[in-house]
Amino acid sequence: MCKLRLWLSMVADIEDEPQEVEPLPNIDFNIRLGDSLIGFESTEVAVDGQKLLIAERLKEDLEEYRDNVEAYKSAEEDISQLRGELDDLHDKLQTQLNEWFADLPDIKVEDEISKPEEIREIISSSNGDVKLKLKFVDPIDDDLDQELNDLGFRTWKKAANLKLGNRDAMAGKPEEIFEVIPADQLARSFVERGLLEEDIDQLDPFHWVMEFPDAYDAIGDDDRDDASNGFDIVLENPPYVRIESVDEPQRDIYKELHETATGRCDLYVPFIERSFELLSEKGRNSIITSNLFMRTEYGESVDHIGLEEVSAWT
Incomplete structure (x- = not known):
């Protein structure tokens, strides 16, 4: 459109x-599509407890992609061949970045479960351990608390958590759990797990470091006068909808990734946060937005994203 x-x-x-x-x-590579709240906006991230330098790990491919995009924009012949090569390289980079994104420790997805077979299926499709979480209607009595502890659960007044893996599934632990749990006392039972390939396909992450490599000094032109990670200008007209209207797992991931996505916030609030994350050190940001967040509890989180000099017009 x-x-x-x-x-x-x-x-x-x-x-x-x-x-x-x-x-x-040049329109093909200046207008890009994806979920701009999900994906890598920085060349440095932490994966599995270690710093991941995207620009170093993928520097050669990212530079090749950048150069090929420029060649495509100015090409007069062999355009279809160049486009095919670009698409192949884009898919390669997207796949690698998606894999790293799926390994981020803060990204979790919740699946509702009601029987042992569902736990087994989730465990078998997951890359690592999962966490079974139980929420009870009434406080856990002493007998149930003891039985849950014997199974390895960590219990609270009305909740219990247990980490499960392939070995537990093979040992019949899911069946043991459902033999102990009184179904009429369960308010909710779900499994918390990491992202899978099908989740990534649904989320459609937008990796800024790949789509606009020139905006990042570790990838872009070394002769850039004000070399720094980020954009010099960001213009934004974010969506104006409640975050509750967003389907899972996007909604939960927004809340995991963006500190401003709290409570029943409007979706434009994490977009404001993201836009400032994208700025270079001396970058400027212009946003068309409601001022409602200035009068709400969730709007207080906007004060913590480093806004040092903001002008507003109404």
């Missing part, structure tokens, strides 16, 4: 023969 509107705008500006308009230059 964005590409179409730009093209129609250019047609409208032509005074003579609209049919003579040429295809929009």
Whole structure:
């Protein structure tokens, strides 16, 4: 839709023969699609407790992708071949970045379960251990507390958690658990796990470091005068919807990744946070947004994202 509107705008500006308009230059790689709240916006992240330097690990491929995009934009021949090579390299980079993103320790997905077979299926499809979480209607009595502890659960007044893996599934632990749990006392039972490939496909992460490598000094032009990670200008018109309207697992991941995504916040609040994360050291940000967050409890979190100099117009 964005590409179409730009093209129609250019047609409208032509005074003579609209049919003579040429295809929009460079549009394929200047307009990108994805969930901009999910994905890598920095070249440095922590994965499995270790610092991951994306620019170093993928520097050669990212530089090749950047150079090929520039070649494609200026090419007059062999365009289809160049585009095919670009798509292949993009898919390769996307796959690697998605794998690293799925390994982020803070990213968890919840699956509701009601029987042992569902736990087994989740364990078998997961890359690592999962955590079974139980929520009870009433406080756990002493007898149930003892039985849960014997199974390895950590218990609270109305909740119990247990880490499970393939060895537990093979030993019949899911069946033992459901023999002990009084179904009429369960308010909720679910498994917390890491991201799977099908989750990533649904989430469609937008990796800024790949889509716009020139904005990052470790990947971009070494001659850039103000070399720093990020964009010099960010213009934003975020969505105005409650975060509750977002489907899982996106909603939970937004709350894990963005400290401003608290309570029943409006979705534009984490977008504000993201836009400032994307700025270079001397970058400028311009946002069309409601001022409602200034009068709400969830809006207090915006004060913690490093806004040192903000001007507002109403």
